[in-house]
Structures are given as C-alpha cells and as structure tokens.
Amino acid sequence: MSLSMAQAAIRCVRAVKARALGVRAGLPRRTFRMTRPRWGLDEFFYSGPAASGESWSEEVLRKKSVEDLHKLWFVLVKERNMLYTRKYDCFKRKVEMEGQNRIKKVQKSMRNIKKVLGEREREAIDRVIDDLMQEHNLKSRKQAMEMLPEKPPKKYPHPYPTIPEAAKYIS
16 A cells, blocks of 8 residues: 555545534534533523623614614623522522622613614604605605604503512512
8 A cells, every 4th residue: 555545545534534523524623612502591590700891882883783783682681681680599698799780781781772773763764754755745844744654652661570560579
C-alpha cells in the first residue's frame, strides 16, 4: 500500500464516520453544547449570577425591525417572569434578592419597546391620513380622521394583572 493509498483510505474512513455523525466531510462540525437545555419550570429559576447590562434605550430600539422588537419583547417577558419567580422564592425563604435592579431594567426596556411601537403606529396613521387628504382633496386632518375605521375600545387597561393585583390571590 503506497502512502497516497493510505491517505485515501484514511479519508474514506473519516467520510464514513462523518456521515454516521450527520456531518458532511470537509465542513466543520457543529459546536458541542456542554450545558443541557433548560425546559419547563427550570427556566424560571435562578441558575447563578448573571451579568446585567443597561436597559434597552429608545434610540437603539428605533433601529430594530418589528420582528426583532417582537422577539426581544418575549425574551424580556421570560426574563421578567424568571426574576419575579426568584423574588417570590427569596420572599418565601426570607432572604434578600440579589440584583433587584434587573427588574427595573426589564420594566424600563419593555416600556421603551411600547413607546417605540406607539411612535411607529402614530407615524403610520399620519401617513395614511396624508394619503387620504391627497386622494380625496380634503382640507383638514379632521375630515380624513373621520374616514378612518374606529379602533375597538380597550376592555382592560393591561392584559395581565400587575404583581400587587395578583398578590391578592396568592395565599
């Protein structure tokens, strides 16, 4: 067996192993995860100290797409739920919660996302009103506003009860 045939045999064995592992020959393998994914209720419990940055500012959020804001919103909802679970756990154990300022940062970030989305909605409505004024030769914005469909009234000021409201039901 010559050297080149030995190299070819090694390459062939590597290719067979790669196929068995689901990796194409010549491409880098996926990174191996050493941590297990957290599913279920484990996600809402504190797993150790985490670095905490600043809240998301309105300037940064204005540069994000609607899809990115939507994803960020649910990441913040998950973080908020984890922090409130941790806060309740510390309350039950009668210990002080570390990093309480993270709750305020998450709340501020969520408030800023709502502001940015509200600004975008108002800008979109203004563009529609301007188009209606040009299309129908209207002279006032009030006439154009009357042509817009009415928004359904809000039944509740907030879709979920706040923590003080929910605390009434916790025994």
